[in-house]
Amino acid sequence: MDLALLSALNSERAARRACVLVTDTAAGQQRLVKGVDIATDPMAEVLEAALRSGKSGTVEADGKTWFLTVQAPPVRLFVIGAVHVSQALAPMARTAGFDMTVIDPRTAFATPERFADVKLIAEWPQDVLPGLKLDRYTGVACFTHDPKIDDPALEEALAADCFYIGALGSRKTHGRRVERLHAKGFTPEQTARIHAPIGMDIGAVSPAEIAVSVLAEIILSLRKKPLRVDTVKAQENAGAKAGEAA
Amino acid sequence: MLATDEDILAKAEEWRKTGKGVAIATVTETWGSAPRPVGSHLVIDEDGHFLGSVSGGCVEGEVVTEAVDVIGDGKARTLEFGVADEAAWKVGLSCGGRIKVFVEKVN
Incomplete structure (x- = not known):
């Protein structure tokens, strides 16, 4: 990891801004995606999901394996x-x-x-x-x-x-x-x-x-409620749409 | 006060800025009852000082040794540990989990 990247990661944390460090563990290449830039990133979908869960983990995208270090602000x-x-x-x-x-x-x-x-x-x-x-x-x-x-x-x-x-x-x-x-x-x-x-x-x-x-x-x-609430809301929305159609 | 992951990465930056060789180890995958979650960090300096954890203490020694090599040759590598192997058993951890740890140098 470049020191500049590590410094950027730490300053995002210090400012209480979410970000994701994307690492190609096979090639050792990395980039930092700031919270505000996620929506326009080529990997937007997986990055958004990772940030929502608040959990770091391995994902597959573009035929490659990436490790995502998710940095959600301290609570x-x-x-x-x-x-x-x-x-x-x-x-x-x-x-x-x-x-x-x-x-x-x-x-x-x-x-x-x-x-x-x-x-x-x-x-x-x-x-x-x-x-x-x-x-x-x-x-x-x-x-x-x-x-x-x-x-x-x-x-x-x-x-x-x-x-x-x-x-x-x-x-x-x-x-x-x-x-x-x-x-x-x-x-x-x-x-x-x-x-x-x-x-x-x-x-x-x-x-x-x-x-x-x-x-x-x-x-x-x-840890749990936001996901449950999202699920319930999604079901409610689906139900409301079905109601409109009928 | 327990060191949190953010303290640990801040320490890595601090160590590197003093001119020391530094490596960051990150748990990238776990199977079974691994003691530390994916994303946990251990930072190591060239003298083998470390902060944080990637397991309950059972594989830190080996990660630190590998990390010193990574600082030396600059090549990132992925280590795999069966937490129930003999080395872990000797130090009293037999949870049966397995972990994968990515170790990289801070350039």
């Missing part, structure tokens, strides 16, 4: 609320490889003593999230249970199409939350993306157990 997690569940979640998220930051404007909660070794921002979500440039490789979990703090974060997350958006609260609380978001112009398709009540239903009771259920839901959204 970030923004947790709104410096609460007990967030304290339990922080070490688990770190172990699982997520880059987690806690945001809470309430300085009594957001203290370094409560969150040693955790990135902590004692500001309002609406003040800091725009500068943090949320994207598809970002997850947002809201734990404050306070609409003044959670809602602005949910609005940012929905607008950025984050891969995971979750919010603590009962179905009733969530119903009112969804109404507020619809009043702000978000569509039912968008608000349906919010996981609420938050976490997989494993009967979690303690803060640590709730943290496990939320982390499991985040991993599910990252």
Whole structure:
């Protein structure tokens, strides 16, 4: 690999841009395809599929065998609320490889003593999230249970199409939350993306157990859900088209 | 803190820029219960220092040895390992997987 190519690969990663390194392992030749250039690449179809799956692997194209090194940006997690569940979640998220930051404007909660070794921002979500440039490789979990703090974060997350958006609260609380978001112009398709009540239903009771259920839901959204959603959407579209024809 | 694949490639760039010979090993195919997924990296410098992993630790030694040769002759090569072979068994890993590793020099 040329050093220039390696440098380009690393700078794409640092800028949180997806790219694929295409290697002819037999000849040892390589090229880097940036995310924005994939659509116009001769190998567009296989590259897009590889990027969607987020997995590196061997593909056959043009009668050759290629190895694709898929570089999807590292996943970030923004947790709104410096609460007990967030304290339990922080070490688990770190172990699982997520880059987690806690945001809470309430300085009594957001203290370094409560969150040693955790990135902590004692500001309002609406003040800091725009500068943090949320994207598809970002997850947002809201734990404050306070609409003044959670809602602005949910609005940012929905607008950025984050891969995971979750919010603590009962179905009733969530119903009112969804109404507020619809009043702000978000569509039912968008608000349906919010996981609420938050976490997989494993009967979690303690803060640590709730943290496990939320982390499991985040991993599910990252690794499996997008594919399932795509499949369901494809089937729905096929069904709708069949309906139009009839 | 565990080194992630991005840290590992950044380290390869850093090492090369200091003038050291560097090779990158990448898992390109796995069969069975291989311990590290396709795309995992191990980077090696000319002195045999390495970062990352291509297996649970059972074939790293051989990959590092080969990588030092790759740094020497500049020729990329693909290595295949049956993780359940005798060498792996000796160091206590008998998962039964097989892996293919592409080793290339950073020019």
